[in-house]
Amino acid sequence: MISGTKxxxxxxxxxxLAYYGDDFTGSTDALEAITAAGVPSVLFLRPPTxxxxxxxxxxxAIGLAGSSRGRSPEWMDKELPPLFARLAALGAPVLHYKVCSTFDSAPHVGSIGRAIDLGVxxxxxGWSPMVVGxxxxxxxxxxxxxFVTWNGTTYRLDRHPTMSRHPVTPMHEADLGRHLARQTDRRIALIDLAEIRAGQAQARCDALRGDDTPVVLIDVMDEATLVEAGRLIxxxxxxxxxxxxxxxxxxALAAYWRSLGLLPEAPGLPKASAVEKIAIVSGSCSPVTAAQLAHARTAGFHTERLDLSHALSDVHREAEISRAVATAMDALSRGLSPVVYSAEGPDDPAVAGFDATAAVAGLSxxxxxxxxxxxxxxxxxxxVESGAVRRVMVAxxxxxxxxxxxxxIFALDIVAGLAPGAPLCRAWSDDPLYDGLELVLKGGQMGPTDFFPQVRG
Known part of the structure; x- marks a missing residue:
């Protein structure tokens, strides 16, 4: 099926490859993918000198972690062009804007379409290929x-238990071309599964390319289609x-390079060593994270809910921070791993009442x-600055x-593999307190139910 192999x-x-991640968890996901393939990589947290x-x-491969997933198109217009220019100046043949694999985006926030227009x-x-699978x-x-698998069941994106009712970017459309068309006027096309299976992908690619630089989605559902997507790009x-x-x-790129014998066969990542205790903060509303939080509680982690009304208040915020830190430090002194969290799943009353809590604080x-x-x-x-812990996680x-x-911290690289998409990273810093700190940045949908104890080891 793979045509044109050399x-x-x-x-x-x-x-x-050079890439910009639209959030930090996705950035480490991309870092893991290319590092595990045997390509030495680093993720910078600010434009590198x-x-x-x-x-x-x-x-x-060099990445730059960003925050555009939660930003407006106006913010993108101002912030992304100079960052894209700096990455392009590195000379890599592919400049990647890394998006979430659940395509979190909307016309007014995290617009993938606006990012494409700026990047192109x-x-x-002659084309702007898109691989999401x-x-x-x-x-x-x-x-x-x-389609997205969660808890052993595969759902169409618009019927996914979390993404269909995401609090910021609910996904009401599984057809990515239709969803993207609300964010850009650029021509959008598709190289579909049937064309790939029939060996017509290259001909379709040739026919689609043009001076208008269309976005071309490429179907991926298995290893064979992944290799073909990598070949096409x-x-x-x-x-x-x-x-x-x-x-x-x-x-996809790694799979194609591997098919040519240019990369080792699935070198993978080392296994993470165990530590006595870790510290976690969680702002995730995902049911995946909620299940992980509940499991951690039964596994002996100390879980502490953040009082959102106090956290958002100018009057009470410092006291709430101090309270949460004191509670976490007490847990660490007793050999326990603390988790400070803002919500426990999408049905948490804190989520349902968040708009009202924000309004009381005078915030959007x-x-x-x-x-x-x-x-x-x-x-x-x-x-971290207390020195009581050297491995931490953010959900x-x-x-x-x-x-x-x-x-x-100015950069991260990979220490070990944990769950797919949520590796154990090492911090690089000029401050000895932070240099070598181990971190996991976990997206809401990532990791098995027992992931928090896995991070501790």
Whole structure:
């Protein structure tokens, strides 16, 4: 099925891929995907200087973690072009805008369409391929529709128990082309499963490309279609291209390179060592995280709910932060692993009443959500700076971004594998207190029920 395979091919010198992650958990997901394939990689938390880059002389893929998933199109217009320009200047043939594998986005927040328009303006090219399916994560795209596996059952995206009622970007459409069309006027096309199976994918790709640089979705449902997606992108990269994709892009490229013998056969990642205790903050509303939180409680973790009305209040915020930190430090002193959380699943009254709580504090929903993230970030910062723990975790994409911005860390690389999409990372910092800190940034949908104890080991 894979047409155009080249014998004796070799990967070019220099960087193979540069990417911007639309949130921090997705950024480490992408970092894991390409690192586990055997491609040395690093994720920067701010635009890297030459001095920063010099610490990673063997890196063949470079990422930059961002927060655009929770931002407006106006914010993107201002912030993304200079970041895309800096990444493009690194010279990698593919510039990747990493999106969530559940396609979290809307016209007014986290607009993937707006990011594509800005990225294509930077890179040009005859097409902008899009790979969203990630079989390893239980994400499958068939005839343009996205399906997601959760708790052993595979759902069409618009019927998924979490994503169909996501508090910020509810997904009411599984057809990704239709969903994306609300975010951009760019031509959107599809290379579907039937065309791939019939060996017509290259001909379809040739017919679709044009000066208007269309977005071209590529169906991925298994290893064979993943390899073909990687082949289409790599062999049709031209002088460079822009791709808004999930970590499926990294998995696809690696699968194709592996099929050519250019990468080792599934080298994988080391197993994480155990530690006595960890500290966790969670801003996730996902039922996956809720189940993990409940399991952690039964496994001996100390769980502490954040009082949202106090966290959002200018008067009571500092006292609430101090209370949560004191509780966490007491748990650590007793050998327990603390979890400070803002909600326990989408049916939590704190979620249902969040708009009202925000209104009392005089905040919009978006500003209130960001405030919760900054409170969790300050709690984590104080815990880390106490020196009481050297492995921490953040649950929730937006929360991860706020926490990482509060810590004195400039880059991450991979230490070990845990659950797919949520690896154990190592921090790089000029501050000895943070340098070498181990972190897990877990998206709401990631990890098995016993994931919190797995992180501790």
């Amino acid at each position: 014998t004796g091919a070799a990967l070019p010198e220099g960087l193979l 030459e001095e920063m880059r010099a610490r990673f002389p063997n890196a063949r 303006r930077q890179m040009g090219g 990630v079989p390893r994560l239980g994400r499958y795209q068939m005839f343009g529709n996205l 790599w062999e049709n990269r031209g002088d460079g291209l822009f791709s808004a994709s999930s970590s499926g892009l990294q998995y 929903r978006a500003d209130a959500a960001r405030r919760v993230g900054t409170v969790l970030a300050e709690i984590m910062r104080r815990i 929730g994409g937006d929360s991860s971004g706020e926490v990482m911005e509060a810590l004195n």
